[in-house]
Amino acid sequence: MIDLPSSTPIPSTLTADTLxxxxxxxxxxxxxxxxxxxxxxxxxxxxxxxxxxxxKSTLLxxxxxxxxxxxxxxxxxxxxxxxxxEEERSRLRSSEIGMLFQSSNxxxxxxxxxxxxxxxxxxxxxxxxxxxxxxxxxxxxxxRSAYPSELSGGEAARAGLAxxxxxxxxxxxxxxxxxxxxxxxxxxxxxxxxxxxxxxxAVVLVTHTESVAAQAHRRIHLRDGSVES
Numbered sequence: 001m002i003d004l005p006s007s008t009p010i011p012s013t014l015t016a017d018t019l020x021x022x023x024x025x026x027x028x029x030x031x032x033x034x035x036x037x038x039x040x041x042x043x044x045x046x047x048x049x050x051x052x053x054x055x056k057s058t059l060l061x062x063x064x065x066x067x068x069x070x071x072x073x074x075x076x077x078x079x080x081x082x083x084x085x086e087e088e089r090s091r092l093r094s095s096e097i098g099m100l101f102q103s104s105n106x107x108x109x110x111x112x113x114x115x116x117x118x119x120x121x122x123x124x125x126x127x128x129x130x131x132x133x134x135x136x137x138x139x140x141x142x143x144r145s146a147y148p149s150e151l152s153g154g155e156a157a158r159a160g161l162a163x164x165x166x167x168x169x170x171x172x173x174x175x176x177x178x179x180x181x182x183x184x185x186x187x188x189x190x191x192x193x194x195x196x197x198x199x200x201x202a203v204v205l206v207t208h209t210e211s212v213a214a215q216a217h218r219r220i221h222l223r224d225g226s227v228e229s
Contacts, residue, residue, distance in 0.1 A: 012039040013077055013202035014063065014171045020071035021058050021225075032058040033069065034225040040202040042170070045194060047213035048206045050222035056206045057175060059222070063204060064099055064173050065089040076171055094123035098169035098201075100177050100193075105160050106148045112159050113144040119163050134162050138192070154185035161189055165196060172196055172203045178212055190215060 021033040032055050040046050048056050061067035063074055065081045074081045076096045081089055099105060106115050112135070120126045135141040138158040148156060157177075164172060174193060178186030190205075190212055197203045205216060213219050221228045 013042045014038070014040040014204070015075045016059075016063060016072065017075075018072040019059065019062055019069040019074070021055075021062065021067070022070050031225050033062070035072070036222070036225070036227055037072075038063075038204075038220060040171070040204060042200045042202055043197055044218070045197045045203040045205065045216040047216035047219040048204060048222060049208070049213050049219055050228070054222040055225040056222055058225075060173055060175050060204070060206055063171075064097055065093045091123070094119075095167065096170050098164035098167065098172045100161055100164040100172070100174040105163055106156065108148050111145050111147050112140060112151075112162070115159065115163050116166050119166050123167050130168070131166060134166055138162055154181060157181050157185055157189055161192060165192075170201060172201050174204070175206045176208065177205065178207070178209055186212075 016036065016038040019033045019036045020031070023030045023032055034055075036055070036059055038046070038059075048059065050056055058067065062069045062082070065074065065084075069082055072082070076092060079092060081092055084092075093099075107118065110118065113131075116131050116134075117126070120131070132141060135144055138161065140155065140158055140162065143151070143155060143159075146155075148159070151159060157180075161177075164174075172193060177189050177193065181189065186209075193203055193205065194215060205212060207213050
């Protein structure tokens with residue numbers, strides 16, 4: 001893993017300022033996020049930990065622009081992501097954010113090559129050479145014509161990672177990236193995420209796995225929607 005220089009300030013690629021998120025059910029109200037702030041610099045890996053129900057997935061959804069906070073703001077490279085029209089959020093998300101979720105981010109009706117083509121088309125960055133290099137690095141170049149239903153668990157995880165990385169995002173958000181993988185595949189996925197940080201991406205990992213969290217530069221522990229010091 002790389003060491004971040006301590007003497008020279010590094011501009012944050014991803015910032016979240018005082019995020020609040022409320023959910024209502026009848027007369028009851030749940031505070032999923034209570035003033036959570038976060039900043040991640042280029043080349044930095046931050047692990048978000050905490051018990052189930054602590055707000056980790058809600059935080060990740062807000063950071064990705066898939067959910068809008070009720071208060072606060074998320075910015076990517078200084079550009080506001082929160083409370084923007086969905087078209088603007090989608091455009092910024094496609095070009096700057098790579099997402100790896102525990103539930104697969106693959107389209108089942110497309111083969112691996114088709115999934116990568118759609119991901120590239122969404123942000124207008126079609127690059128056949130980058131696609132092939134990425135599949136080679138992930139050991140999937142011989143499976144580019146395979147559909148998700150034809151992939152093993154490890155192959156599906158690596159294919160999902162390929163979709164997350166194909167546009168060379170400046171921010172990578174991963175939700176339990178090793179949660180359903182065997183030890184060897186999980187270690188390979190984490191190694192690739194760390195390698196992307198070495199190339200300059202800001203990486204946020206939500207994880208329950210201590211060995212994964214231990215490889216981050218920093219960790220933020222959530223409890224009941226708040227950052228626990």
